Amino acid sequence: xxxxxxxxxxxxxxxxxxxxxxxxxxxxxxxxxxxxxxxxxxxxxxxxxxxxxxxxxxxxxxxxxxxxxxxxxxxxxxxxxxxxxxxxxxxxxxxxxxxxxxxxxxxxxxxxxxxxxxxxxxxxxxxxxxxxxxxxxxxxxxxxxxxxxxxxxxxxxxxxxxxxxxxxxxxxxxxxxxxxxxxxxxxxxxxxxxxxxxxxxxxxxxxxxxxxxxxxxxxxxxxxxxxxxxxxxxxxxxxxxxxxxxxxxxxxxxxxxxxxxxxxxxxxxxxxxxxxxxxxxxxxxxxxxxxxxxxxxxxxxxxxxxxxxxxxxxxxxxxxxxxxxxxxxxxxxxxxxxxxxxxxxxxxxxxxxxxxxxxxxxxxxxxxxxxxxxxxxxxxxxxxxxxxxxx
Numbered sequence: 061x062x063x064x065x066x067x068x069x070x071x072x073x074x075x076x077x078x079x080x081x082x083x084x085x086x087x088x089x090x091x092x093x094x095x096x097x098x099x100x101x102x103x104x105x106x107x108x109x110x111x112x113x114x115x116x117x118x119x120x121x122x123x124x125x126x127x128x129x130x131x132x133x134x135x136x137x138x139x140x141x142x143x144x145x146x147x148x149x150x151x152x153x154x155x156x157x158x159x160x161x162x163x164x165x166x167x168x169x170x171x172x173x174x175x176x177x178x179x180x181x182x183x184x185x186x187x188x189x190x191x192x193x194x195x196x197x198x199x200x201x202x203x204x205x206x207x208x209x210x211x212x213x214x215x216x217x218x219x220x221x222x223x224x225x226x227x228x229x230x231x232x233x234x235x236x237x238x239x240x241x242x243x244x245x246x247x248x249x250x251x252x253x254x255x256x257x258x259x260x261x262x263x264x265x266x267x268x269x270x271x272x273x274x275x276x277x278x279x280x281x282x283x284x285x286x287x288x289x290x291x292x293x294x295x296x297x298x299x300x301x302x303x304x305x306x307x308x309x310x311x312x313x314x315x316x317x318x319x320x321x322x323x324x325x326x327x328x329x330x331x332x333x334x335x336x337x338x339x340x341x342x343x344x345x346x347x348x349x350x351x352x353x354x355x356x357x358x359x360x361x362x363x364x365x366x367x368x369x370x371x372x373x374x375x376x377x378x379x380x381x382x383x384x385x386x387x388x389x390x391x392x393x394x395x396x397x398x399x400x401x402x403x404x405x406x407x408x409x410x411x412x413x414x415x416x417x418x419x420x421x422x423x424x425x426x427x428x429x430x431x432x433x434x435x436x437x438x439x440x441x442x443x444x445x446x447x448x449x450x451x
Contacts, residue, residue, distance in 0.1 A: 062118050064105065066093050070112045077113065080105045122278060126219070126257055129280040131187075132158050133218040135209075135233075136169040137226050141177045145293065146224035150286060151184050152294030154222055157253045166190060166218060170208045172198035175306065182300040189304045190216065196314035199323060200228055204314040206235050211309050213240065218281050220259050222251075225287040237283045243276035244283040247385055249290060249408045259284065264385055264404045271404065289333055289391040290412065330364065332381055336393045337363025340383060340410075343370050344399015344420065344439055351376055354398060357443055360450040366390070368406055384409040398439045402427025419443070 071077065074088040085099035106114040132154040137144040147167075154165045164187040169178050171193065178189045192208045209232060213221070221236070223229040225247055237244035250262035258275045259282040265272035276282045332338055339358040341351055351365065358365045367377045369384060383390055384406040395413040400406065402418070402425055410416070411430045418431035419439045428434045435442055 062101070062116065064095060064099070064101070064103070065115045065117055066095070067112055067115070068093060070110065072110065077105075077109060080109055124278060124280050126280065129217045129219040129257075131164045131166055131216065131218045132220040132222065133166040133168050133212075133216065135221070135223045135229065136167050136181065136189075137224040137229055138169075138171060138174070138177070141171065141174045143177065143180070144224060144226060144288070146226060146229075146286070146288040148184065148293045149288070149291040150222045150224060151181070151186065153251055153286070153291045154220075155185055155294065157220065157251065157259075160253050161255070161257050163219065163257075164188065166216065168192075168209065168212050170194075170197050170205060172196075175304070178304045182302040182304070183296045184294040185297045185300065186302045188302055190307050191304055192307050192309060194309070194314060196311070196316070199320040201316045201318045201320065202231055202235065203316040203318070205232060206239070207313040208309055209236050210239055211313065212307070213281060215307075219257050220253070221281045221283045223283065223285045225285040229285055233283050233285050240279070240281065242279035242281060242283065243274070244285070245274045246285045248284045248286050251284060251286070258282070264408050287389040289389045329380070331388070332364050332366045332383065332390055333388050335364040335366075335390070337361045338366050338383075338390060338392045338395045338410075338413075339363060340395060340397040340400055341365060341367045341371055341376070342397060342400030342420075343368065345371060345376070348376055350440075353443055353447075357396070357447050357450075360447060361394070363392070363394070368400055368403075397427055397431070398443060400427050401425050402430065 071093055074093060077093065078086050078088055083098045083100055085096050087094050087096055103116055106116045134147060134150045134154050136147050158165045167181050167186050167189040169189055169191045172195050175191055175193045178191045181189050190212060196204050223233040233244055245261035245263060248261045248263050252260040254260060258277050261274040261284050262271055339354050341354050345351060355365050366381045366383050369382055369386060371377055372379050372382045382388060385408050387409060389409045391412045394415045395410055396417045398419050407430055416431045417433045418427040419435045419442050420427060421438060423436045
């Protein structure tokens with residue numbers, strides 16, 4: 061990564077230097093000039109600062125030998141051996157990508173008393189499941205889990221690492237990317253692979269206004285996290301040919317400063333991620349009473365009500381009901397959006413639904429670009445009419 065270096069010995073007028081940065085990224089503590097996190101790397105200090113005080117250093121580009129990194133690995137996210145569905149979705153995508161570059165597909169499974177569960181993964185066409193089964197891995201603690209992950213990567217050298225965007229995955233993936241000084245793209249909505257084995261990672265960026273296309277051409281492995289319900293579940297194979305490999309790691313590497321005193325399971329609540337029918341309240345909803353109208357429609361259809369971010373901020377609903385990149389990703393059989401404009405950030409969380417019906421007064425609303433059926437009109441007339449017809 062490029063950086064700006066400061067020569068402290070050449071500073072003669074720190075007060076004037078502080079005025080150079082329009083972002084307030086320069087700080088002086090009476091002895092030392094430093095650059096804080098507000099720096100935008102605009103290099104204005106280098107261009108207009110006193111001669112020799114600031115130097116812009118470009119990192120030397122080091123190209124990796126990509127032939128030394130082979131295969132795609134999926135991290136197995138689980139709770140006491142019960143595999144999270146996002147893992148099966150990632151396996152399906154990994155197999156699709158692997159077929160393009162003739163890569164094997166691996167799974168990394170770590171925990172305690174999980175060896176028997178590893179056989180289940182072979183049913184999805186995995187080439188090899190690497191199992192680290194140790195009592196020290198019974199509860200998730202970041203140090204031993206990161207140590208196992210690092211040991212596995214050093215041994216197997218996978219080109220691509222796919223991790224579910226769960227609480228555990230969001231903790232592990234950044235640490236691994238930092239340890240291997242490589243790239244990580246979070247919350248990918250599209251994944252593809254080029255002939256040169258570079259992973260094409262696509263996700264909304266800049267507040268959801270554009271789609272960013274990200275590649276990691278000079279380092280390996282390539283890390284990406286993906287949320288639940290973004291991809292389809294992997295299909296089972298009738299004749300699995302993969303194998304399970306039991307791995308070990310020195311006990312000293314599994315030491316942790318964290319002690320788990322108690323594990324309390326979260327209260328199970330119905331999630332919009334599992335709903336087959338969803339009615340979405342958008343910016344066209346004006347009050348809490350209007351939410352009740354949509355709830356009636358959802359009840360008639362045997363579904364749930366979800367919302368966009370502005371309604372969460374207005375206090376109309378619980379944050380767990382928000383759809384979008386800053387909320388949940390859903391893939392229902394039917395989704396009806398009511399007064400939703402269709403910002404990229406929202407669409408990325410629901411465009412894989414089997415049937416999308418959009419209701420909006422604005423015929424140019426972006427939501428109509430992804431809807432299978434569009435209704436242009438007043439939702440306060442259309443929704444009551446739908447409720448009456450469903451009575």
